[in-house]
Amino acid sequence: MTRTVSRPPRKDPLRKTREPVLPPATRSRAAHGITAAAAEGRFALQVCADCAAVLYPPRDACPSCLSVRLPFREADPCGTLLAETIVRASTEVYFRERLPWRIGTVRLDAGPVVVAHLHGDAREGGRVRLAQQLDRSGAAVMVALPGPDAPPMAEDPQLREMTCDPRFRRVLVTDGRTAVGQAMAAALSDAGAAIVFVGLSDPWKPFPGEAALRAVARVELVPLDVTDTWSVDRLAGQIGARIDIVVNTAEHIRAGGIAGRSGLTVAREEMDVRYFGLIRLAQAFGPVLRARGADGLNSAAAFVNLLSVHALMSWPAYGAHSAAEAACLSAAQCLRAELRAGGVKVVNVFFGPLETEWFEAVPPPKVAPSALARAVVDALSTGVEDVFVGDVADDIRARLAVNPKALERELGDQAAGA
Amino acid sequence: MMGRPTPRRASYDGVVACAPVTIPYRRYSTNSAHWWIGRALGELTRGAGLKPKDIDGLAVASFTLGPDTAIGLTQHLGLSPRWLDHVPMGGASGVVALRRAARAVQAGDADVVACVAADTNHVDSFRRTLSGFSRFAQDAVLPYGAGGPNASFALITRNYMNAYGATREDFGRLCVAQRDNALGFPHALMKRKLTLDAYLSARPIADPIHLFDCVMPCAGAEAFLVCRDDTAASLGLAGVRVLSTIERHNAYPEDPIQIRGGWAMDMDDLWAMAGVRPEAVDFVETYDDYPVISMMQLEDLGFCRKGEAPEFVRSHSLTNDGSFPHNTSGGQLSVGQAGAAGGFLGLVEALRQLTGTALGRQVKDARIGLVSGFGMINYDRGLASGAAVLAGAA
Numbered sequence: 001m002t003r004t005v006s007r008p009p010r011k012d013p014l015r016k017t018r019e020p021v022l023p024p025a026t027r028s029r030a031a032h033g034i035t036a037a038a039a040e041g042r043f044a045l046q047v048c049a050d051c052a053a054v055l056y057p058p059r060d061a062c063p064s065c066l067s068v069r070l071p072f073r074e075a076d077p078c079g080t081l082l083a084e085t086i087v088r089a090s091t092e093v094y095f096r097e098r099l100p101w102r103i104g105t106v107r108l109d110a111g112p113v114v115v116a117h118l119h120g121d122a123r124e125g126g127r128v129r130l131a132q133q134l135d136r137s138g139a140a141v142m143v144a145l146p147g148p149d150a151p152p153m154a155e156d157p158q159l160r161e162m163t164c165d166p167r168f169r170r171v172l173v174t175d176g177r178t179a180v181g182q183a184m185a186a187a188l189s190d191a192g193a194a195i196v197f198v199g200l201s202d203p204w205k206p207f208p209g210e211a212a213l214r215a216v217a218r219v220e221l222v223p224l225d226v227t228d229t230w231s232v233d234r235l236a237g238q239i240g241a242r243i244d245i246v247v248n249t250a251e252h253i254r255a256g257g258i259a260g261r262s263g264l265t266v267a268r269e270e271m272d273v274r275y276f277g278l279i280r281l282a283q284a285f286g287p288v289l290r291a292r293g294a295d296g297l298n299s300a301a302a303f304v305n306l307l308s309v310h311a312l313m314s315w316p317a318y319g320a321h322s323a324a325e326a327a328c329l330s331a332a333q334c335l336r337a338e339l340r341a342g343g344v345k346v347v348n349v350f351f352g353p354l355e356t357e358w359f360e361a362v363p364p365p366k367v368a369p370s371a372l373a374r375a376v377v378d379a380l381s382t383g384v385e386d387v388f389v390g391d392v393a394d395d396i397r398a399r400l401a402v403n404p405k406a407l408e409r410e411l412g413d414q415a416a417g418a
Numbered sequence: 419m420m421g422r423p424t425p426r427r428a429s430y431d432g433v434v435a436c437a438p439v440t441i442p443y444r445r446y447s448t449n450s451a452h453w454w455i456g457r458a459l460g461e462l463t464r465g466a467g468l469k470p471k472d473i474d475g476l477a478v479a480s481f482t483l484g485p486d487t488a489i490g491l492t493q494h495l496g497l498s499p500r501w502l503d504h505v506p507m508g509g510a511s512g513v514v515a516l517r518r519a520a521r522a523v524q525a526g527d528a529d530v531v532a533c534v535a536a537d538t539n540h541v542d543s544f545r546r547t548l549s550g551f552s553r554f555a556q557d558a559v560l561p562y563g564a565g566g567p568n569a570s571f572a573l574i575t576r577n578y579m580n581a582y583g584a585t586r587e588d589f590g591r592l593c594v595a596q597r598d599n600a601l602g603f604p605h606a607l608m609k610r611k612l613t614l615d616a617y618l619s620a621r622p623i624a625d626p627i628h629l630f631d632c633v634m635p636c637a638g639a640e641a642f643l644v645c646r647d648d649t650a651a652s653l654g655l656a657g658v659r660v661l662s663t664i665e666r667h668n669a670y671p672e673d674p675i676q677i678r679g680g681w682a683m684d685m686d687d688l689w690a691m692a693g694v695r696p697e698a699v700d701f702v703e704t705y706d707d708y709p710v711i712s713m714m715q716l717e718d719l720g721f722c723r724k725g726e727a728p729e730f731v732r733s734h735s736l737t738n739d740g741s742f743p744h745n746t747s748g749g750q751l752s753v754g755q756a757g758a759a760g761g762f763l764g765l766v767e768a769l770r771q772l773t774g775t776a777l778g779r780q781v782k783d784a785r786i787g788l789v790s791g792f793g794m795i796n797y798d799r800g801l802a803s804g805a806a807v808l809a810g811a812a
Contacts, residue, residue: 085573092560
């Protein structure tokens, strides 16, 4: 590749921080079919249910047969780059600040013609593979990659904008006491994060894995208790302006439902750690993340929520936990809208039962903490915002898409031992 | 319907276009589109010796008239027309307004149709017009950087150069000749001579498009009247006859990149109806928002074969005193692009040339002129095309 990203120099504190400005974000409702695919890293185009024509730009009626049945389907992303241009002047502030910018006309083998952002190695006349990505506005765009062996998008200066790649970035992992927190710190360090701050409540208390965590390169342990507003605010005051990615690993997982439990103690704890913890972190770190969304190569980029897939549908065996996770999901949707103005993504990572003590009695398949951590790094470096990790998460997602009522019944049957 | 032979199209006999009006363009204007339209209609009626109430037909083209359309204008301007048309077709709006008005007059639905196109240009209105231009542009072009048609035409130009071996010098010849024509035209915003060297060394906008391939957005208005020839005669107005017209939208959707326009579909019809051949034309006004699209018009309207426009511009002189007078007022590239008025500019200039009233350099013995329109980059290409063959007094 002719240009690759390299570690940015230390920021000159006297220079103005570039204000986050977004690329044009408005889309038709039909076009958000592509946003849905891009959010999960899929490639989908409208395929006419009546004549099978593959369509782009998104439409509400088929230009071949006038059918209005135009669902989005997985589609062949391969095509040929017919013509390219280097945009050197723009009426849009976002692009003016990032010129020159290469785009081109791609004819897909499936038929449609697509104007796309170009990877640095995509060449006129050559074969390309299109990807659908969320740009800084959170809406989908098409990106032409040189082929299946393209260097990662995050290494391309033009396309890194569409990822939240941890390389060169400074990350906060909010709880290092858990297996997931420790795996996350190691994975982010391996991915080239400039520094990984790892939060610890009561740092004087020893915990399993502590020695290994302290040994991870570029890890710095910091005091943080997400159930303590003062603790969260104090840490944000100290390092908030240096944090580019927040990964909330604070967890509180207990088996048990709603009616079967007695009293509110556990439910309160769940809500305090998970839901109020998320709110405390969002209030302390969100505004500065949003303000630093365009602050150079290592700009603020993402707020990552690790959510049980049962945030999407209650699993009565872990019913109160599911409810707390659902509250977190709703808060995350709100936070996503709030951070959008800064071009900062909220990444929701939905996981199935983990290979940890709190899911001990749950039969496999389960998700190893290291697999969850890898999935988070992958999500950040490819720029997706909704991720499903593990076979159970994939299963729930697939069943939810087909028949949510069946899923509700079946998860309930499981709890009743039927 | 299907299977039946196409009936011969009725002629436009008995109808003329007359009273060409241009309100001098300005780079920026604090006035509204309503103000520019009002000025144009005022000048049109005063010049023609009409009262505003004599206008019983009105065709309007404008991008910046919002939230109004033609209907709101009737009350705003105090007109009570019995025939009203809003023509939202940008660069094709002049030809489209002309052919619709001509049929209305011919059928007796209106006696005197005022055709007017105007746009204002506030400091940020060009960007705003672009950002609300079309759904496909919103979904599939605006998020890709240029914010306007520059990049779309860069890709079209690049593909044309690859296909037919056109060079930047070829496009430059066209732009330089138009600037020469503009130097005699008092309303042109570009007042300085353009050399080929200056053209070639201009700053790049979106490769291979450079500064002088692009039009300058501005404010302005153009207008003309369409009426019966006896009406024009009674008003003492020199009329221009309409020999033929064509119009086509979304032609050749199967072409992966636009390399021809709708004119190619209808060219034979255009010349057959006109009863003349392209060689009979004394001057040509193409729609020139970028030189590549003028090249396509020369090919698709039959002045040369497909792919031969580069050679055509090399072997002709395109100034008003040359072998092929082209865009005789300087075109949008030198006069400026006043939004939808850009779609009227060539037509209004042709009316002047054919009535011997050119504001700039008169083309000698101009009897027959061709005017072409092109517009609406909805996604990756211009959708609307149209053309008219016009003739001065026999």
